[in-house]
Amino acid sequence: MAQATCKRVSSHPAPPTASSVAEDLLSHQYCSRRSNAEVTAPLCFIGGRGGSQHVVKGWQEGKLITKLRVYSGPWQIKAVRLWLSGDGDSEYKQFGEPGGSAWAEFAFQDGEVVTAMSLWGNGAGTRAGWIHFRTNKGRSFDYGMHDWPKKTEYPVNVGSGILVGAIYNAGADIDAHGYYFLDSPIAxxxxxxxxxxxxxxxxxxxxxxxxxxxxxxxxxxxxxxxxxxxxxxxxxxxxxxxxxxxxxxxxxxxxxxxxxxxxxxxxxxxxxxxxxxxxxxxxxxxxxxxxxxxxxxxxxxxxxxxxxxxxxxxxxxxxxxxxxxxxxxxxxxxxxxxxxxxxxxxxxxxxxxxxxxxxxxxxxxxxx
CATH class of the missing domain: 2.170.15.10 (Proaerolysin, chain A, domain 3)
Structure with missing residues (x-):
């Protein structure tokens, strides 16, 4: 898949123009039919290809994501912290390097599930850019890079809405991001x-x-x-x-x-x-x-x-x-x-x- 080159520099790169925007989509499988029942919904993985990959599969430990915190950069998501059920306040998983970045967080209430989610890259095919979701409690989370404008929106198949894991390509920044949901409600x-x-x-x-x-x-x-x-x-x-x-x-x-x-x-x-x-x-x-x-x-x-x-x-x-x-x-x-x-x-x-x-x-x- 095409990908623009972008050096990691401390100064703010110029926002991508229409002619220079590379594809942010790494994996976006929308399968209306699948031959076998799956535990998690099809993954939507958005951003660049740099960084090391980190996968959190909470369902394999009987856990789900109860809180997340997103740190914003001028043209990227700098870092993410995740808390899983059963974790204390100091027992979080962190990806990327927050530095002194501004942040916003969302804590799920009991029985609260995601009803819709969208992800963005940074529009240059190099970093994760933005996350937005709504829940069945009428609440929402909407946060990401603070200088560059959002480009292409990628709706996520949230399945049952039960958020049980995440996947990141990350180094100093969040290069790419995706989230795992149980594909179907629990019987x-x-x-x-x-x-x-x-x-x-x-x-x-x-x-x-x-x-x-x-x-x-x-x-x-x-x-x-x-x-x-x-x-x-x-x-x-x-x-x-x-x-x-x-x-x-x-x-x-x-x-x-x-x-x-x-x-x-x-x-x-x-x-x-x-x-x-x-x-x-x-x-x-x-x-x-x-x-x-x-x-x-x-x-x-x-x-x-x-x-x-x-x-x-x-x-x-x-x-x-x-x-x-x-x-x-x-x-x-x-x-x-x-x-x-x-x-x-x-x-x-x-x-x-x-x-x-x-x-x-x-x-x-x-x-x-």
Whole structure:
């Protein structure tokens, strides 16, 4: 493609004339039909061919661009800073050299997406010149070189409007610029291959809870029947939170085994259930029911308690997040976070610590 020669000098070059304007367009693919579903929309890459290429693919880390700052030069964009979701204020990526250039920035609000974008070169085919976009919140960003006039406008295919990356040719200036958008809105997100590296079978945060008690003494000369029953409802819950957070503002389903409290060899500890599908946060009622009974002989006494074990857990987990777009394309990324769970066992009915039984050995009554 034709490209004008332009030496990098500290003084301001003259604005390009109509006869000297070179092509700013490096890549401008508008594909109305594509044989395969794509994750990102066709790229519009505008500017010159100098500088080293830098590519930010935020979606591969489960991130999107939340803020950008553009530094303007007289006949070029001098530099750009990008912040990705999960980054702190000081954790930005910078391309080009701002020097003492003036700048403008735009911070996206939650749920805010780009509805239209246009890019310009500097009109000489040597640098990036200008960027303009509008969002679904009725806001816009419009900034670039401050001496030269804008020439050819290149509309960008913004796809879903979800800004997930950028590409720059850059040295001291931004030689060329382009932006990656998810091609299609997100249909669903799911966490797979969930594992808990620190989970072991131990009694960590497992506490016995007394639900009810029962005492009876047979003071009659005849055998009597006794019964101890009850029902209580406890709330069990599980929640998977991510260090990345919900960058793509879509509900997450989790395909995972859930830590539960079980009894093995007389000890209570944590053990994983079978893998099933869950919401990222859910709560359910757990019925705690018990029914036991028997016969007391004359002068025999019984004292019982109904116990459950409550386990409260907060541990790290690792997983793979798979994002599926409405066009059928998928991408995935590693994700870690914290699992928080509240679980109960069934009910065990056993002798109370102060039980006094005459003419009978202590017993345990297990009811589930």
């Amino acid at each position: 669903r997100a799911r966490a797979t291959d969930v594992c808990y590296p620190n989970l072991t079978f131990d009694s960590h945060q497992i506490t016995p809870i007394t639900l009810d008690s029962y005492s009876q003494r047979n003071t009659s000369p005849h055998p009597i029947s006794w019964g101890f029953s009850g029902n209580q409802v406890a709330k069990q819950s599980q929640k998977w939170t991510s260090q990345i957070g919900n960058s793509f503002t879509v509900s997450l389903t989790v395909e995972a085994a859930v830590p539960t409290v079980v009894k093995a060899s007389g000890q209570f500890g944590w053990q994983l259930s079978v893998v099933s599908t869950h919401e990222a946060a859910e709560e359910e009622a757990h019925s705690l029911t018990w029914t036991v009974g028997g016969t007391l002989q004359p002068s025999e006494a019984i004292s019982l308690v109904a116990l459950t074990r409550r386990g409260k857990l907060s541990i790290p987990y690792n997983s793979t997040i798979v994002i599926t777009l409405k066009n059928g394309a998928t991408f995935s990324f590693a994700c870690s976070g914290t699992y928080e769970g509240l679980a109960y066992t069934g009910v065990e009915v056993t002798d109370a610590p102060t039980a006094s039984r005459l003419n009978a050995k202590p017993k345990s009554y297990l009811t589930l």
